[in-house]
Amino acid sequence: MPELPEVETVRRGIAPHITGKKITGLTVRNHRLRRPVWSGLARALSGRRVQEVGRRAKYLLLTVDGGCLLVHLGMSGSLRVLTRARPPGAHDHVDFLFGGRLCLRFCDPRRFGCMVWTARDPLRHPLLRDAGPEPLGDGFSGATLFRKSRGRSGAVKSFVMDGRVVAGVGNIYASEALFRAGIHPLRPAGRIGKARYDKLAFDIKTVLAEAITAGGTTLRDFVNSAGDRGYFTPRLQVYDRAGLPCPRCSRPLRRTVSGQRSTFYCGGCQR
């Protein structure tokens, strides 16, 4: 469920509460996530202080003394900060305890998320080693997209969702950015010129940045929220809007399937 803006919003929401705090224990109620939670994790984390809450692609990086925990929220995961004990719900699989009453609770109904410990540089971990540049960083531009797309015949939407090309562009923002750029999602990636990729890179950056801003205003409370807050819905122009009028030309928006994922676009504005 969470796309990059949501993961970043979670990071900013929880970081002030747990940075510098010592983990006193870990409660794993269900270790069966996308990959099993390592049975030694509680021992690895206990007594360690959280140095930093970072992010790379859609992974949160909880850096502690001596290692790093990679946390992915999958399709349905969430993290929230509790300042007093609350009974865990059916999908509250992991609690990070910080002494006192502070607790960071991981919930994930579909269990597509994961938690992976590494004692080494997390950026060299196999899960992150081959990740493409951060879309909001200086290492990502139209030149990146143009260069990597040469010779590729697959749809441009699948191309920008390939995490080795650029990290963290998910299904919603791929559709949104391609709409802004006026590029048809099924166009072969290798048949798009440099100028159009410059525009697409700019639109990927701006749509993600706008969504992060929206998340910051919509979801400022990561503490003690009652039950499921749900995920924020930033202003979307095409995603999940098949049949509704295109915001630019008013023709009905269309839905198709690309790479087994729902894809939304305007047949008039996107070429």
Add this chain to the structure above:
DNA sequence: CAACGGACCTGCCTGC
């Protein structure tokens, strides 16, 4: 290597 399909799960919505 690129491209594609399957696998991993639960919940929610639709239509019969």
Add this chain to the structure above:
DNA sequence: TGCAGGCAGGTCCGTT
């Protein structure tokens, strides 16, 4: 009201 079927914001892995 019950139930089957389709769909969901993400990777990751194996095969071609």
